[in-house]
Amino acid sequence: MRKQVISILNYLLFLLLGLGLLWLSFRKLNFAGVWNEMRHADYFWLALSLILTLISHVFRAARWNLLIGAMNYKTRLSSTFFSLMTGYLVNTGVPRLGEFVRCGVLSKKENIPFNSLFGTVISERFIDFIVLVLLIFLVIVFQLQLMGDFLHQYFDPFLNKLFSNIWNIGIAGIIFFVLMGGIYWYLKKNKHRLNQKPFYQKIHLFVKGVLDGIKTIKKMNHKGLFIFYTFMIWLFYALMVYYPVRMFAETAGLTFVDGLTLLAIGSLGIVAPVPGGIGAYHFIIKAILTELYHISAQTAISFATLTHAGQTLLNISVGSLGYLILFITRFQKPKNEKY
DSSP states (O other): OHHHHHHHHHHHHHHHHHHHHHHHHHTTOOHHHHHHHHHTSOHHHHHHHHHHHHHHHHHHHHHHHHHHHTTTOOOOHHHHHHHHHHHHHHHHHSTTHHHHHHHHHHHHHHTOOHHHHHHHHHHHHHHHHHHHHHHHHHHHHHTHHHHHHHHHHHHHHHHHHHHHTHHHHHHHHHHHHHHHHHHHHHHHHTHHHHTTOHHHHHHHHHHHHHHHHHTHHHHOSOHHHHHHHHHHHHHHHHHHHHGGGGGSTTTTTOOHHHHHHHHHHHHHHHHSSSGGGTTHHHHHHHHIIIIISOOOHHHHHHHHHHHHHHHHHHHHHHHHHHHHHHHHTTTSOOOOOOO
């Protein structure tokens, strides 16, 4: 009960944070002007963006299948895709819960161990994290002059606070590593006694399954195809961000490289632990467009609102449809035979 209360309070805290950022984004703006801006947007480009988003999700599902196949399990692309979209549906309301849900849905659908699937998701997210960091680095390098003032303005206060508390951070880091070392030593010393405990056995099997899933990248045969799918995922991500800039006359002059900048920095708003990225995404995109490209705040927030709303509606509609299809086909024979 206590954990549930803490979880609810944690959720409400981040929701309030998102709503606060949303308020800051719309603050001092003329709502009638924003509404008029959105009414006259060219929605063809938003529709095209959503189609490209779906294609990127198909590539993501195909890439996930490669990781699952490396563990000698079979699954249908349709099952993987609809499980993925169900996860995105849940992420819209509760951040990060969707990663567990998509593994649970696919586990039941194709009778694949949940912990193994969760390990593949960790591998997948690790690769995407590397790509995102690389993308941010490239954006900063190739737009150094443009990004310089922006980074100083928004990150200098944070860095000043960080280094002013460097001793506290260092001490906390030492305590953490000492604690982890102590736990590792205790588990290793009492391994035989703990192996007799059912609870420890369950945890051990779960961790082993997760580690096996993480190792799938190393074990899989189609590494070239995995790299290709990863490239296509991020290419379509870039296109789905770039094409909507043509919705408004003021942003239509932005280049593909500018779209990459929006993708790289704007992704930080999506991965923020607020429900559906609400507020955080709007705040970051508005800041990029106004501070870097000198787009009016009215157009910037209109762009952020429409692109976020489009992606959210896509996740809700396709995710709901995917869950319905998986429910209807739940009696279909699982494809979990070993190769």
